[in-house]
Amino acid sequence: MTKAADLKREAKFNPDEARQMLKEFLDADVDVPETHPMYPLYMQLLAWEDHQEDLKREYAGKLGADKGITRDVARSILAVGSLDSDDDYMLVHTRQALRLFVGRGRDPEGRLSRIPGAKNVGSALRNLWLLSGQDNPYADWMLILSESEIDDLIESLSKAVADARGKIQAMGDYGIHLSVVRSKEPAKVCLGFRSPLRLPDF
Amino acid sequence: MFVRVIKTLSARNLITADKEREMINEQLRPMRAFFDRALRNLNVLQVPAYAALTRADVMKPASKDTQDRVAALTEIWPGLPIDVLHRRFMPKHAKPLRRVPNREAVSTDLSVAGEGDLL
Known part of the structure; x- marks a missing residue:
């Protein structure tokens, strides 16, 4: 029999109908005798079920990949790791900004006062954020207050930057074009924490 | 900048x-x-005693110990806003809840808890 004929026959084959016709044998869980007129239909049903099993196995083995994709290529999806990135960092150009970021620890001689750094504050806010995720209402409250303060600081800083930039740009009216100073070797500071809160760009 | x-x-x-x-x-x-x-x-x-508190603890302390912890925290930070307590006002970046309080169900009846309960 040709392949086309096979396909045609397969297309016409209705497993539900076949099961209905073979119900007596299937319910009794016995094979149809070779001499029985239903035997060819029974064999066709078994072949169809084997084929379906093969298809399921192949689908599972290829992790549901589309036609034409080999099993090895499809399974490479398992080797893809979770998303990650290099540490977030910030370039800091001035000592004042760097001091604000790193802070100042307790002076053993007691001459200088301690200054908390933005890095530790970021880490503290992250811890508050984690407690907030544990249904602690006080953490939520402190986080709300912090968010509000950060928004105010960012707004105030943005306004101060805009004012200062305005002065620089105003020099352009006199034909003097000034560029904002920058360090030749800015410090690269790793943030070392990941939370959705952002701190002001000092 | x-x-x-x-x-x-x-x-x-x-x-x-x-x-x-x-x-x-x-x-x-x-x-x-x-x-x-x-x-x-x-x-x-x-402080672990405060970190472990949940909304259910604050609304209806299940034990004397919890009640004491809530009272102590209320002394430090009086006036927890009722909208925050009932999750009607949350941080912009609120983290999805990980720990579902199973000791007591959180009451949604506003008359059950108010700032008065905290003071």
């Missing part, structure tokens, strides 16, 4: 060195004050 812009003004003699310091400190001061507050707040909440 702020310090760089101010230093640009100073470097081009558009402001004096004193003015530069004053402008930078003016922005720096509230930032340091905020940093101090944020760390102090965390220091309080890092």
Whole structure:
């Protein structure tokens, strides 16, 4: 029999109908005798079920990949790791900004006062954020207050930057074009924490 | 960026060195004050007895110990807003809840808990 004929026959084959016709044998869980007129239909049903099993196995083995994709290529999806990135960092150009970021620890001689750094504050806010995720209402409250303060600081800083930039740009009216100073070797500071809160760009 | 812009003004003699310091400190001061507050707040909440409190504990303390812990925290931070307690006002970046309180169901009846319960 040709392949086309096979396909045609397969297309016409209705497993539900076949099961209905073979119900007596299937319910009794016995094979149809070779001499029985239903035997060819029974064999066709078994072949169809084997084929379906093969298809399921192949689908599972290829992790549901589309036609034409080999099993090895499809399974490479398992080797893809979770998303990650290099540490977030910030370039800091001035000592004042760097001091604000790193802070100042307790002076053993007691001459200088301690200054908390933005890095530790970021880490503290992250811890508050984690407690907030544990249904602690006080953490939520402190986080709300912090968010509000950060928004105010960012707004105030943005306004101060805009004012200062305005002065620089105003020099352009006199034909003097000034560029904002920058360090030749800015410090690269790793943030070392990941939370959705952002701190002001000092 | 702020310090760089101010230093640009100073470097081009558009402001004096004193003015530069004053402008930078003016922005720096509230930032340091905020940093101090944020760390102090965390220091309080890092105490395990306070860190473990949940909304259910605050609304209806199940034991004398929980009640004492809530009372102590209320002394430090009086007046927890009712909208925060009932999750009607949450941080913009609120983390999805991980720990579902199973000791007591959170009541949605506003008359059950109010600021009065905390004081």
